[in-house]
Amino acid sequence: MKEELIVGLEIHVQLATKTKMFCGCKLAFGDPPNSNVCPVCLGMPGVLPVMNRQAYEYAVRAGLALNCQIARFTKWDRKGYYYPDLPKNYQISQYDLPMSHDGFLDIELDDKRTKTIRILRAHLEEDAGKNLHEGLDHSRVDLNRTGTPLLEIVTQPDLSSAEECRILAMELQKLMQFLGVSEANMQKGHMRFEPNINLKITEDGREYRTPICEVKNLNSFRALERAVAYEEWRQLEEWKNNHDYTLDNYGKQNRGWDDDKEETVFQREKEEAHDYRYFPEPDLVPVEIDDAWLDRIKSEIPELPGVMKKRFTEEYGLNDYDAAVLTGDRATADFFNQAVQAGGPAKRVANIVTQFGLKTANEQDRRMDEIGVSTEQVAQLAQLVENGLINASAAATIFEIILDDERHPETIARENNLIQQSDTGALEAMVDEVIATNIQAVQDFQTGGKKSGKARGFLLGQVMQKSKGKANPKIVGELIDKKLKK
């Protein structure tokens, strides 16, 4: 028996506009319920939606970055929807003429192989509001989110593991953030995933396909990966117990994800497309995009992570790992770029950001730009290290201090007596003293061979200790070599 997992992913990305897709209501997370609503997004009779130009341009920018064909002519459609969080009873979406289609995105798997995931389409639509029913005998409806512009990205069924789904989702998050079209903040629900999952099983020369299950509304990378892994296991078990558990017999179904029990739950048979009764939206006119407009949107695409990573290794001589970490998210990349622009030597800035900055950010569960240090301070700190004024351990100490001290790192270094001693005269005296009191180590060093390196390290350590960590280790090493090498 051989089984193969087949997954296609639908991803909803909330666009970073100030206002809704078809009305001027503010988009804000955490505002009081039903405070950002108007007759348009409440679905009052007689109102007319008007397209948000910025939302359309963001969607095109994303489509271009997903290597999609951009449709020169698109229109809007109504999709039947019968839940109170979208009170018009339909969702404005794009059915047969999406604004972009036929693209691809490359992902790097954990074993460093690159896999191309084809994108079927990416289209614009409006979000629904929120139904809340926890612990109530009725549902509460908040329509602040109703009408939020969403980009729906649909992949071909090219994903063949839960892990690949997670990697693609994270890659998309990074891409959307670099493009500036979405904050793609998972905590704020800016990205939601709906994997379509089934198995192709071959046994005794026969091929079976299990029913396609769509898991709705997953809002974390972890939930996405777990839900796909769970479905892979569940569908195989069901089929083992009953070889008639096939797509032909059971059709498609929708399932939900129970985050506490970590399992998917049957919701309902999936409606077929004609059950949504799509038809052209008469209240909105079509969109036509000409060369000039498309060129302008293209010119607004910023440097993307892949290109940036290459630039970091080629231009700054960073290693692959550091370059990948620094381009891992938009906030970190921006911070690094700004610190370098502020005059910080790139390699030193990279060390400070990756070793101290991101460590702090992770501990505080914040972004690099939210931990309290400014890009100027990091640039200045990097210069101090570069110029040999402070050593690595002093840099770590100063970094801790500037997390909540806005002053120049050099001021802090002087105040805390952290400027390292590079004055050869003073250091020479210390080196002489150490040489005089450590005859065995001096002998080992001069004998050469295995023990030599160790002895040198020991002597250096002794001088560092004498200087209370403030000696410039490079100069001390040079002095030791000069004095002891025959």
Added chain:
Amino acid sequence: MSAKLTEDQVRHVARLARLNCTDEEIALFTSQLRAILDYVAQLEELDTTDVEPLAHCLPVHNVFRADEVRESLSNDQALANAPQRDGEYFAVPKVLGDTSA
């Protein structure tokens, strides 16, 4: 409409629209909808070969607004017509199942 609309089709559409209909209503709506569809079916007499499907009846495109915030309604205004409210929320009969926009 060459094939006549069936009562089962009407039941299916009613279910999709979350409508509860009695058998009498289904029979009534089926005959009414049949009449409407027959009327519209007259359009099929037209030869539409080589005619592009029309996306919109007006020869207008690209009507946009700038991404600028406009004032919303107050919470009380927004809820003024709601049959039921629960504080700042609309209150509706309990919704189960997904919200799958």
